[in-house]
Amino acid sequence: MIRLQSLTYAYRKGAPVIDGLTVDLPSDRRLAILGAQQSGKTTLVQLLAGLITPGSGSIERLARLSFPAGYQRGFRMASTLGQNITFAAKIYGADADEVIGFVADVTGLGAMVDRPLRDLSVQDRMNTSFALTYALPFDTYLFDNTFTVGEPDFRAKCLAMFEARSRTSGMIVATKFARTASQFCDCALVLIKGHATYYDDVAQGVAAYEQSLPVAQPKPAAEAPTGA
Amino acid sequence: MSSAAAGSGGGFRGEVDDFRLALVAQWRTLVALFFREAEMRRGQSFAFSFLAYALEPLIIIATISILFSVLGVAPRYGSSLTLFLATGVVPIYMFIHTSMRVRTAVAPGLHRIRYAMEQPLDHVIVHAALHMISTSIMAIGFFGSLYYFAGVDQAVPFEPLTAVKASLAIFVMGASMGMLNAVIARFLPIWDVLWPAIARASLHFSGPYFVAAFLAPNVRGYFALNPILHGVNWFRHAFYPFYPNQMTDHGFVLTVGAVMLTAALLLLNSSVRYLEDKE
Numbered sequence A: 001m002i003r004l005q006s007l008t009y010a011y012r013k014g015a016p017v018i019d020g021l022t023v024d025l026p027s028d029r030r031l032a033i034l035g036a037q038q039s040g041k042t043t044l045v046q047l048l049a050g051l052i053t054p055g056s057g058s059i060e061r062l063a064r065l066s067f068p069a070g071y072q073r074g075f076r077m078a079s080t081l082g083q084n085i086t087f088a089a090k091i092y093g094a095d096a097d098e099v100i101g102f103v104a105d106v107t108g109l110g111a112m113v114d115r116p117l118r119d120l121s122v123q124d125r126m127n128t129s130f131a132l133t134y135a136l137p138f139d140t141y142l143f144d145n146t147f148t149v150g151e152p153d154f155r156a157k158c159l160a161m162f163e164a165r166s167r168t169s170g171m172i173v174a175t176k177f178a179r180t181a182s183q184f185c186d187c188a189l190v191l192i193k194g195h196a197t198y199y200d201d202v203a204q205g206v207a208a209y210e211q212s213l214p215v216a217q218p219k220p221a222a223e224a225p226t227g228a
Numbered sequence B: 001m002s003s004a005a006a007g008s009g010g011g012f013r014g015e016v017d018d019f020r021l022a023l024v025a026q027w028r029t030l031v032a033l034f035f036r037e038a039e040m041r042r043g044q045s046f047a048f049s050f051l052a053y054a055l056e057p058l059i060i061i062a063t064i065s066i067l068f069s070v071l072g073v074a075p076r077y078g079s080s081l082t083l084f085l086a087t088g089v090v091p092i093y094m095f096i097h098t099s100m101r102v103r104t105a106v107a108p109g110l111h112r113i114r115y116a117m118e119q120p121l122d123h124v125i126v127h128a129a130l131h132m133i134s135t136s137i138m139a140i141g142f143f144g145s146l147y148y149f150a151g152v153d154q155a156v157p158f159e160p161l162t163a164v165k166a167s168l169a170i171f172v173m174g175a176s177m178g179m180l181n182a183v184i185a186r187f188l189p190i191w192d193v194l195w196p197a198i199a200r201a202s203l204h205f206s207g208p209y210f211v212a213a214f215l216a217p218n219v220r221g222y223f224a225l226n227p228i229l230h231g232v233n234w235f236r237h238a239f240y241p242f243y244p245n246q247m248t249d250h251g252f253v254l255t256v257g258a259v260m261l262t263a264a265l266l267l268l269n270s271s272v273r274y275l276e277d278k279e
Helices: A043-047 A081-091 A096-105 A122-135 A152-164 A178-182 A202-212 B010-039 B051-072 B081-106 B120-150 B158-189 B193-206 B219-222 B227-238 B250-270 B274-276
Strands: A004-009 A018-024 A030-035 A056-061 A066-070 A140-144 A170-176 A187-191 A195-199
Touching: A004 A043, A004 B250, A018 A043, A018 A056, A018 A195, A030 A043, A030 A178, A043 A056, A043 A066, A043 A096, A043 A140, A043 A170, A081 A096, A081 A122, A081 B010, A096 A122, A096 A152, A122 A152, A152 A170, A152 B250, A170 A178, A178 A202, A195 A202, A202 B010, B051 B081, B051 B120, B081 B120, B081 B158, B081 B193, B081 B227, B120 B158, B120 B250, B158 B227, B158 B250, B227 B250, B227 B274
Parallel strands: A030 A170, A030 A187, A066 A140, A140 A170
Antiparallel strands: A004 A018, A004 A056, A187 A195
Protein backbone atom coordinates (compact mmCIF):
# COMPACT_ATOMS: atom_id res chain seq x y z
CA MET A 1 0.00 0.00 0.00
CA ILE A 2 1.17 3.51 -0.81
CA ARG A 3 -0.69 6.28 0.99
CA LEU A 4 -0.67 9.70 -0.60
CA GLN A 5 -1.99 12.39 1.70
CA SER A 6 -2.76 15.88 0.32
CA LEU A 7 0.18 15.49 -2.02
CA THR A 8 1.07 18.63 -3.91
CA TYR A 9 3.96 19.35 -6.22
CA ALA A 10 4.61 22.40 -8.36
CA TYR A 11 7.68 23.24 -10.37
CA ARG A 12 9.14 26.63 -9.64
CA LYS A 13 6.85 29.49 -10.63
CA GLY A 14 4.36 27.06 -12.10
CA ALA A 15 0.88 25.83 -11.34
CA PRO A 16 0.74 22.62 -9.29
CA VAL A 17 1.33 19.53 -11.40
CA ILE A 18 -0.02 17.38 -8.59
CA ASP A 19 -2.64 19.19 -6.54
CA GLY A 20 -3.77 17.92 -3.17
CA LEU A 21 -3.78 14.25 -4.16
CA THR A 22 -5.11 11.93 -1.45
CA VAL A 23 -5.40 8.29 -2.39
CA ASP A 24 -4.32 4.80 -1.31
CA LEU A 25 -2.55 2.98 -4.12
CA PRO A 26 -2.09 -0.79 -4.15
CA SER A 27 1.53 -1.87 -4.12
CA ASP A 28 0.88 -5.50 -5.05
CA ARG A 29 -1.11 -5.06 -8.26
CA ARG A 30 -0.50 -3.85 -11.79
CA LEU A 31 -1.44 -0.19 -11.53
CA ALA A 32 -1.54 2.09 -14.56
CA ILE A 33 -1.00 5.80 -14.04
CA LEU A 34 -2.87 7.12 -17.05
CA GLY A 35 -2.54 10.69 -18.19
CA ALA A 36 -1.99 12.83 -21.24
CA GLN A 37 1.31 14.58 -21.89
CA GLN A 38 2.20 17.11 -19.16
CA SER A 39 -0.43 15.64 -16.86
CA GLY A 40 2.09 14.90 -14.11
CA LYS A 41 2.77 11.18 -14.65
CA THR A 42 6.54 11.47 -14.52
CA THR A 43 6.33 13.84 -11.56
CA LEU A 44 4.14 11.38 -9.67
CA VAL A 45 6.49 8.48 -10.46
CA GLN A 46 9.46 10.52 -9.25
CA LEU A 47 7.56 11.44 -6.09
CA LEU A 48 6.68 7.79 -5.48
CA ALA A 49 10.32 6.81 -6.07
CA GLY A 50 11.50 9.45 -3.61
CA LEU A 51 13.57 11.25 -6.21
CA ILE A 52 11.87 14.60 -5.63
CA THR A 53 10.38 16.13 -2.49
CA PRO A 54 6.68 17.00 -2.27
CA GLY A 55 5.86 20.67 -1.92
CA SER A 56 3.33 19.66 0.72
CA GLY A 57 1.57 16.53 1.86
CA SER A 58 3.11 13.14 2.45
CA ILE A 59 3.76 9.74 0.92
CA GLU A 60 3.69 6.71 3.19
CA ARG A 61 5.29 3.74 1.48
CA LEU A 62 4.29 0.44 3.04
CA ALA A 63 6.33 -1.43 0.44
CA ARG A 64 9.77 -1.26 -1.09
CA LEU A 65 9.43 0.81 -4.24
CA SER A 66 12.00 0.68 -7.01
CA PHE A 67 13.52 3.60 -8.84
CA PRO A 68 11.90 4.14 -12.26
CA ALA A 69 13.02 1.35 -14.62
CA GLY A 70 15.97 2.46 -16.70
CA TYR A 71 17.02 5.08 -14.15
CA GLN A 72 20.67 5.95 -14.79
CA ARG A 73 21.29 8.94 -12.56
CA GLY A 74 22.66 6.80 -9.78
CA PHE A 75 25.47 5.68 -12.07
CA ARG A 76 28.98 7.11 -11.86
CA MET A 77 30.68 7.18 -15.24
CA ALA A 78 34.19 6.95 -13.77
CA SER A 79 33.37 3.81 -11.83
CA THR A 80 33.35 0.42 -13.48
CA LEU A 81 30.19 -1.35 -14.53
CA GLY A 82 30.76 -3.81 -11.71
CA GLN A 83 31.24 -1.06 -9.11
CA ASN A 84 28.05 0.67 -10.22
CA ILE A 85 26.03 -2.52 -10.01
CA THR A 86 27.60 -3.44 -6.67
CA PHE A 87 26.70 -0.04 -5.21
CA ALA A 88 23.07 -0.34 -6.28
CA ALA A 89 22.90 -3.92 -5.04
CA LYS A 90 24.34 -2.98 -1.64
CA ILE A 91 22.06 -0.04 -0.95
CA TYR A 92 19.01 -2.07 -1.97
CA GLY A 93 20.06 -5.07 0.09
CA ALA A 94 20.79 -7.54 -2.71
CA ASP A 95 23.70 -9.89 -3.20
CA ALA A 96 26.14 -7.97 -5.41
CA ASP A 97 27.60 -11.02 -7.14
CA GLU A 98 24.17 -12.36 -7.99
CA VAL A 99 23.06 -9.03 -9.37
CA ILE A 100 26.21 -8.63 -11.45
CA GLY A 101 25.73 -12.15 -12.80
CA PHE A 102 22.09 -11.45 -13.64
CA VAL A 103 22.87 -8.16 -15.41
CA ALA A 104 25.82 -9.66 -17.28
CA ASP A 105 23.69 -12.59 -18.38
CA VAL A 106 20.78 -10.47 -19.58
CA THR A 107 22.85 -7.78 -21.31
CA GLY A 108 25.75 -9.92 -22.51
CA LEU A 109 28.15 -7.40 -21.00
CA GLY A 110 30.08 -9.85 -18.82
CA ALA A 111 33.38 -8.89 -20.46
CA MET A 112 32.81 -5.20 -19.62
CA VAL A 113 32.25 -5.60 -15.88
CA ASP A 114 35.69 -4.20 -15.01
CA ARG A 115 35.57 -1.36 -17.52
CA PRO A 116 34.53 2.20 -16.58
CA LEU A 117 30.90 2.86 -17.38
CA ARG A 118 31.89 5.67 -19.71
CA ASP A 119 33.44 3.05 -22.03
CA LEU A 120 30.02 1.50 -22.62
CA SER A 121 27.81 2.68 -25.44
CA VAL A 122 24.66 4.64 -24.64
CA GLN A 123 22.58 1.61 -25.60
CA ASP A 124 24.60 -0.71 -23.36
CA ARG A 125 24.19 1.67 -20.44
CA MET A 126 20.46 1.82 -21.08
CA ASN A 127 20.25 -1.97 -21.26
CA THR A 128 22.25 -2.22 -18.04
CA SER A 129 19.93 0.16 -16.23
CA PHE A 130 16.86 -1.86 -17.23
CA ALA A 131 18.46 -5.18 -16.38
CA LEU A 132 19.57 -3.73 -13.03
CA THR A 133 16.01 -2.65 -12.23
CA TYR A 134 14.69 -6.16 -12.80
CA ALA A 135 17.66 -7.70 -10.98
CA LEU A 136 16.95 -5.95 -7.68
CA PRO A 137 14.26 -7.26 -5.34
CA PHE A 138 11.46 -4.71 -4.88
CA ASP A 139 7.89 -5.09 -3.68
CA THR A 140 6.75 -2.69 -6.38
CA TYR A 141 8.46 -1.72 -9.61
CA LEU A 142 7.99 1.72 -11.13
CA PHE A 143 7.89 2.36 -14.87
CA ASP A 144 7.79 5.76 -16.48
CA ASN A 145 6.37 5.39 -20.00
CA THR A 146 8.40 2.33 -20.90
CA PHE A 147 9.42 -1.04 -19.59
CA THR A 148 11.42 -2.27 -22.54
CA VAL A 149 14.27 -0.78 -24.48
CA GLY A 150 16.79 -1.54 -27.18
CA GLU A 151 16.99 -4.24 -29.81
CA PRO A 152 14.14 -6.70 -30.34
CA ASP A 153 15.86 -9.54 -28.49
CA PHE A 154 16.54 -7.33 -25.47
CA ARG A 155 12.97 -6.02 -25.58
CA ALA A 156 11.76 -9.58 -25.50
CA LYS A 157 13.95 -10.25 -22.47
CA CYS A 158 12.55 -7.15 -20.76
CA LEU A 159 9.00 -8.30 -21.40
CA ALA A 160 9.84 -11.72 -20.00
CA MET A 161 11.41 -10.13 -16.92
CA PHE A 162 8.40 -7.83 -16.53
CA GLU A 163 6.05 -10.80 -16.59
CA ALA A 164 8.24 -12.80 -14.21
CA ARG A 165 8.54 -9.95 -11.71
CA SER A 166 4.85 -9.11 -11.89
CA ARG A 167 4.01 -12.61 -10.61
CA THR A 168 5.59 -11.81 -7.25
CA SER A 169 5.65 -8.00 -7.13
CA GLY A 170 3.43 -5.05 -7.85
CA MET A 171 3.90 -2.90 -10.94
CA ILE A 172 3.14 0.79 -11.40
CA VAL A 173 3.23 1.82 -15.05
CA ALA A 174 2.90 5.49 -16.01
CA THR A 175 1.70 5.78 -19.58
CA LYS A 176 -0.35 7.93 -21.91
CA PHE A 177 -1.41 4.89 -23.91
CA ALA A 178 -4.76 3.39 -22.96
CA ARG A 179 -3.85 0.18 -24.76
CA THR A 180 -0.73 -0.32 -22.68
CA ALA A 181 -2.81 0.12 -19.53
CA SER A 182 -5.43 -2.34 -20.75
CA GLN A 183 -2.84 -4.91 -21.81
CA PHE A 184 -0.53 -4.85 -18.81
CA CYS A 185 -2.48 -3.46 -15.85
CA ASP A 186 -5.54 -4.35 -13.79
CA CYS A 187 -6.25 -1.06 -12.01
CA ALA A 188 -5.67 2.58 -12.87
CA LEU A 189 -5.06 6.05 -11.51
CA VAL A 190 -6.21 8.60 -14.05
CA LEU A 191 -4.57 12.01 -13.96
CA ILE A 192 -6.50 14.90 -15.43
CA LYS A 193 -5.37 18.50 -14.92
CA GLY A 194 -3.50 17.88 -11.69
CA HIS A 195 -6.28 15.81 -10.14
CA ALA A 196 -6.39 12.06 -9.94
CA THR A 197 -9.06 9.40 -9.69
CA TYR A 198 -8.39 5.80 -8.76
CA TYR A 199 -10.25 2.97 -10.53
CA ASP A 200 -10.12 -0.53 -9.15
CA ASP A 201 -10.97 -1.85 -12.60
CA VAL A 202 -8.59 -0.77 -15.33
CA ALA A 203 -11.36 -0.84 -17.96
CA GLN A 204 -13.26 1.85 -16.08
CA GLY A 205 -10.10 3.90 -15.75
CA VAL A 206 -9.33 3.60 -19.44
CA ALA A 207 -12.89 4.64 -20.33
CA ALA A 208 -12.66 7.71 -18.10
CA TYR A 209 -9.26 8.56 -19.52
CA GLU A 210 -10.36 8.26 -23.12
CA GLN A 211 -13.38 10.40 -22.39
CA SER A 212 -11.10 13.12 -21.06
CA LEU A 213 -8.95 13.24 -24.19
CA PRO A 214 -9.61 16.13 -26.60
CA VAL A 215 -11.48 15.08 -29.70
CA ALA A 216 -8.73 16.38 -31.98
CA GLN A 217 -6.07 14.23 -30.36
CA PRO A 218 -5.22 11.13 -32.40
CA LYS A 219 -6.50 7.90 -31.01
CA PRO A 220 -3.76 6.27 -28.97
CA ALA A 221 -4.17 3.01 -30.85
CA ALA A 222 -0.91 3.10 -32.77
CA GLU A 223 1.42 2.77 -29.84
CA ALA A 224 3.90 -0.02 -29.50
CA PRO A 225 2.43 -2.92 -27.55
CA THR A 226 5.27 -2.61 -25.03
CA GLY A 227 4.28 0.90 -24.03
CA ALA A 228 7.54 2.36 -25.32
CA MET B 1 18.19 9.96 5.88
CA SER B 2 17.29 6.98 3.83
CA SER B 3 13.79 5.66 3.92
CA ALA B 4 13.36 1.99 4.49
CA ALA B 5 10.79 -0.56 3.67
CA ALA B 6 8.01 -1.01 6.08
CA GLY B 7 4.97 -3.13 6.34
CA SER B 8 6.09 -5.86 8.65
CA GLY B 9 2.89 -5.75 10.62
CA GLY B 10 0.97 -3.55 12.98
CA GLY B 11 1.31 -2.81 16.66
CA PHE B 12 4.34 -2.10 18.74
CA ARG B 13 6.20 -5.19 17.57
CA GLY B 14 5.62 -4.19 13.96
CA GLU B 15 6.93 -0.71 14.66
CA VAL B 16 10.04 -2.14 16.28
CA ASP B 17 10.59 -4.39 13.26
CA ASP B 18 10.13 -1.43 10.92
CA PHE B 19 12.61 0.60 12.93
CA ARG B 20 15.12 -2.23 12.83
CA LEU B 21 14.67 -2.56 9.06
CA ALA B 22 15.12 1.20 8.67
CA LEU B 23 18.36 1.08 10.66
CA VAL B 24 19.65 -1.82 8.57
CA ALA B 25 18.80 0.01 5.35
CA GLN B 26 20.44 3.17 6.67
CA TRP B 27 23.61 1.30 7.61
CA ARG B 28 23.73 -0.45 4.21
CA THR B 29 23.46 2.88 2.43
CA LEU B 30 26.14 4.53 4.53
CA VAL B 31 28.58 1.63 4.09
CA ALA B 32 28.02 1.44 0.32
CA LEU B 33 28.41 5.23 -0.01
CA PHE B 34 31.51 5.20 2.17
CA PHE B 35 33.36 2.73 -0.02
CA ARG B 36 32.24 4.38 -3.24
CA GLU B 37 33.17 7.90 -2.14
CA ALA B 38 36.50 6.70 -0.72
CA GLU B 39 37.56 5.96 -4.27
CA MET B 40 36.15 9.09 -5.84
CA ARG B 41 37.40 12.64 -5.99
CA ARG B 42 35.58 15.25 -8.02
CA GLY B 43 33.80 12.53 -9.95
CA GLN B 44 37.00 10.72 -10.85
CA SER B 45 37.79 7.30 -9.51
CA PHE B 46 41.13 6.43 -7.96
CA ALA B 47 42.08 4.46 -4.92
CA PHE B 48 42.80 6.31 -1.64
CA SER B 49 41.78 9.60 -3.25
CA PHE B 50 40.38 10.79 0.06
CA LEU B 51 43.95 11.02 1.37
CA ALA B 52 44.72 13.74 -1.17
CA TYR B 53 43.17 16.37 1.10
CA ALA B 54 45.73 15.54 3.78
CA LEU B 55 48.62 16.79 1.68
CA GLU B 56 47.87 20.52 1.95
CA PRO B 57 48.46 20.94 5.70
CA LEU B 58 51.69 18.96 5.39
CA ILE B 59 52.88 21.30 2.65
CA ILE B 60 51.86 24.34 4.72
CA ILE B 61 53.71 23.03 7.79
CA ALA B 62 56.82 22.24 5.73
CA THR B 63 56.95 25.59 3.93
CA ILE B 64 56.33 27.70 7.05
CA SER B 65 58.89 25.64 8.98
CA ILE B 66 61.50 26.19 6.29
CA LEU B 67 60.66 29.89 6.00
CA PHE B 68 60.77 30.52 9.76
CA SER B 69 64.00 28.51 10.09
CA VAL B 70 65.64 30.55 7.34
CA LEU B 71 64.43 33.77 8.98
CA GLY B 72 65.68 32.56 12.35
CA VAL B 73 62.26 32.63 14.00
CA ALA B 74 62.25 30.65 17.22
CA PRO B 75 59.23 28.55 18.23
CA ARG B 76 56.82 30.56 20.37
CA TYR B 77 56.42 27.58 22.69
CA GLY B 78 58.35 24.34 23.19
CA SER B 79 61.64 23.43 21.58
CA SER B 80 60.49 22.29 18.12
CA LEU B 81 59.34 24.89 15.63
CA THR B 82 57.81 22.24 13.37
CA LEU B 83 55.83 20.67 16.21
CA PHE B 84 54.54 24.04 17.39
CA LEU B 85 53.39 24.93 13.88
CA ALA B 86 51.90 21.47 13.30
CA THR B 87 49.86 21.56 16.50
CA GLY B 88 48.27 24.74 15.11
CA VAL B 89 47.98 23.91 11.42
CA VAL B 90 46.58 20.36 11.82
CA PRO B 91 43.47 21.32 13.83
CA ILE B 92 42.90 24.45 11.76
CA TYR B 93 42.98 22.41 8.57
CA MET B 94 40.70 19.90 10.21
CA PHE B 95 38.16 22.72 10.30
CA ILE B 96 38.93 24.19 6.87
CA HIS B 97 38.97 20.96 4.91
CA THR B 98 36.03 19.38 6.74
CA SER B 99 33.93 22.44 5.88
CA MET B 100 35.01 22.26 2.23
CA ARG B 101 34.65 18.51 1.90
CA VAL B 102 31.21 18.45 3.49
CA ARG B 103 30.18 21.30 1.20
CA THR B 104 31.01 19.14 -1.84
CA ALA B 105 28.93 16.35 -0.32
CA VAL B 106 25.84 18.49 -0.76
CA ALA B 107 26.81 19.47 -4.28
CA PRO B 108 24.44 21.25 -6.64
CA GLY B 109 22.25 18.79 -8.48
CA LEU B 110 22.94 15.98 -6.01
CA HIS B 111 19.26 15.07 -6.00
CA ARG B 112 19.47 14.55 -9.74
CA ILE B 113 22.34 12.08 -9.62
CA ARG B 114 21.46 9.72 -6.84
CA TYR B 115 19.27 6.82 -5.92
CA ALA B 116 16.35 7.59 -3.65
CA MET B 117 18.09 5.73 -0.84
CA GLU B 118 20.90 8.31 -0.81
CA GLN B 119 19.85 11.41 1.07
CA PRO B 120 21.93 14.60 1.43
CA LEU B 121 22.62 13.86 5.08
CA ASP B 122 24.00 10.41 4.14
CA HIS B 123 26.50 12.13 1.88
CA VAL B 124 27.36 14.61 4.62
CA ILE B 125 28.00 11.83 7.14
CA VAL B 126 30.11 9.78 4.71
CA HIS B 127 32.22 12.68 3.48
CA ALA B 128 32.76 13.94 7.03
CA ALA B 129 33.77 10.47 8.21
CA LEU B 130 36.16 10.03 5.28
CA HIS B 131 37.76 13.35 6.00
CA MET B 132 38.06 12.57 9.70
CA ILE B 133 39.80 9.29 8.84
CA SER B 134 42.16 10.82 6.29
CA THR B 135 43.10 13.67 8.64
CA SER B 136 43.66 11.22 11.49
CA ILE B 137 45.91 9.02 9.34
CA MET B 138 47.85 12.09 8.22
CA ALA B 139 48.17 13.45 11.77
CA ILE B 140 49.25 10.14 13.29
CA GLY B 141 51.74 9.59 10.47
CA PHE B 142 53.13 13.11 10.74
CA PHE B 143 53.47 13.32 14.52
CA GLY B 144 54.80 9.75 14.57
CA SER B 145 57.42 10.67 11.99
CA LEU B 146 58.43 13.75 14.00
CA TYR B 147 58.95 11.49 17.00
CA TYR B 148 60.75 8.61 15.30
CA PHE B 149 62.75 10.35 12.58
CA ALA B 150 63.27 13.88 13.94
CA GLY B 151 63.60 12.89 17.60
CA VAL B 152 60.94 15.34 18.81
CA ASP B 153 59.82 13.67 22.04
CA GLN B 154 56.87 16.01 22.54
CA ALA B 155 55.38 14.89 19.20
CA VAL B 156 53.75 12.01 21.06
CA PRO B 157 50.78 13.61 22.85
CA PHE B 158 51.13 13.87 26.59
CA GLU B 159 47.33 13.47 26.82
CA PRO B 160 46.10 11.66 23.67
CA LEU B 161 42.48 11.84 24.81
CA THR B 162 42.70 15.63 24.95
CA ALA B 163 43.89 15.66 21.34
CA VAL B 164 40.96 13.45 20.33
CA LYS B 165 38.42 15.60 22.20
CA ALA B 166 39.76 18.83 20.72
CA SER B 167 39.84 17.31 17.24
CA LEU B 168 36.24 16.11 17.54
CA ALA B 169 35.06 19.52 18.73
CA ILE B 170 36.75 21.21 15.76
CA PHE B 171 35.49 18.49 13.42
CA VAL B 172 31.89 19.15 14.46
CA MET B 173 32.34 22.86 13.75
CA GLY B 174 33.89 22.05 10.36
CA ALA B 175 31.12 19.63 9.36
CA SER B 176 28.46 22.11 10.48
CA MET B 177 30.14 24.91 8.56
CA GLY B 178 30.19 22.66 5.48
CA MET B 179 26.43 22.14 5.69
CA LEU B 180 25.87 25.86 6.25
CA ASN B 181 28.11 26.58 3.25
CA ALA B 182 25.95 24.30 1.10
CA VAL B 183 22.84 26.28 2.01
CA ILE B 184 24.52 29.71 1.76
CA ALA B 185 26.01 28.86 -1.64
CA ARG B 186 22.58 28.07 -3.09
CA PHE B 187 21.41 31.58 -2.20
CA LEU B 188 24.77 33.26 -2.91
CA PRO B 189 26.67 31.26 -5.56
CA ILE B 190 29.88 33.28 -5.17
CA TRP B 191 30.13 31.85 -1.64
CA ASP B 192 31.78 28.75 -3.09
CA VAL B 193 34.67 30.96 -4.21
CA LEU B 194 34.70 33.19 -1.13
CA TRP B 195 34.61 30.53 1.57
CA PRO B 196 37.89 28.71 0.75
CA ALA B 197 39.65 32.09 0.66
CA ILE B 198 38.04 33.22 3.92
CA ALA B 199 38.78 29.91 5.60
CA ARG B 200 42.43 29.86 4.56
CA ALA B 201 42.85 33.51 5.56
CA SER B 202 41.40 32.67 8.97
CA LEU B 203 44.35 30.34 9.44
CA HIS B 204 46.46 33.33 10.42
CA PHE B 205 44.04 34.40 13.17
CA SER B 206 43.70 30.99 14.76
CA GLY B 207 47.07 30.74 16.42
CA PRO B 208 49.33 28.55 14.30
CA TYR B 209 52.36 30.85 14.78
CA PHE B 210 51.65 32.41 18.14
CA VAL B 211 50.51 31.67 21.67
CA ALA B 212 47.17 33.40 22.11
CA ALA B 213 47.72 33.95 25.84
CA PHE B 214 50.84 35.97 25.04
CA LEU B 215 48.96 38.45 22.85
CA ALA B 216 48.65 42.06 23.97
CA PRO B 217 45.63 42.48 26.30
CA ASN B 218 43.99 45.03 24.00
CA VAL B 219 43.69 42.54 21.11
CA ARG B 220 43.24 39.36 23.10
CA GLY B 221 39.50 40.02 23.50
CA TYR B 222 39.01 40.07 19.74
CA PHE B 223 40.97 36.86 19.20
CA ALA B 224 38.99 35.22 22.00
CA LEU B 225 35.89 35.44 19.79
CA ASN B 226 37.45 32.91 17.39
CA PRO B 227 36.34 29.41 18.46
CA ILE B 228 38.96 27.76 16.27
CA LEU B 229 41.68 29.51 18.27
CA HIS B 230 40.23 27.98 21.44
CA GLY B 231 40.21 24.61 19.68
CA VAL B 232 43.86 25.00 18.70
CA ASN B 233 44.78 25.84 22.29
CA TRP B 234 42.79 22.82 23.48
CA PHE B 235 44.65 20.60 20.98
CA ARG B 236 48.01 21.98 22.07
CA HIS B 237 47.28 21.07 25.69
CA ALA B 238 47.57 17.45 24.57
CA PHE B 239 51.19 18.03 23.55
CA TYR B 240 52.32 20.70 25.99
CA PRO B 241 51.18 19.96 29.57
CA PHE B 242 51.91 23.51 30.74
CA TYR B 243 50.59 25.36 27.69
CA PRO B 244 49.05 28.69 28.81
CA ASN B 245 45.32 28.13 29.17
CA GLN B 246 44.01 31.68 29.58
CA MET B 247 42.31 31.48 26.17
CA THR B 248 41.12 27.89 26.17
CA ASP B 249 37.42 27.85 26.84
CA HIS B 250 36.15 24.33 26.19
CA GLY B 251 32.57 25.36 26.91
CA PHE B 252 32.77 28.08 24.26
CA VAL B 253 34.01 25.64 21.60
CA LEU B 254 31.36 23.06 22.47
CA THR B 255 28.57 25.64 22.59
CA VAL B 256 29.54 27.14 19.24
CA GLY B 257 29.77 23.64 17.75
CA ALA B 258 26.36 22.63 19.08
CA VAL B 259 24.72 25.86 17.87
CA MET B 260 26.32 25.53 14.43
CA LEU B 261 25.31 21.87 14.12
CA THR B 262 21.71 22.56 15.12
CA ALA B 263 21.44 25.53 12.75
CA ALA B 264 23.06 23.56 9.91
CA LEU B 265 20.73 20.57 10.27
CA LEU B 266 17.65 22.76 10.51
CA LEU B 267 18.64 24.88 7.52
CA LEU B 268 19.64 21.89 5.41
CA ASN B 269 16.39 20.11 6.16
CA SER B 270 14.15 23.11 5.63
CA SER B 271 15.80 24.18 2.39
CA VAL B 272 15.82 20.81 0.59
CA ARG B 273 12.83 21.64 -1.56
CA TYR B 274 14.11 25.15 -2.29
CA LEU B 275 17.50 23.79 -3.30
CA GLU B 276 15.84 21.29 -5.66
CA ASP B 277 13.89 24.12 -7.28
CA LYS B 278 17.00 26.26 -7.66
CA GLU B 279 18.56 23.50 -9.72
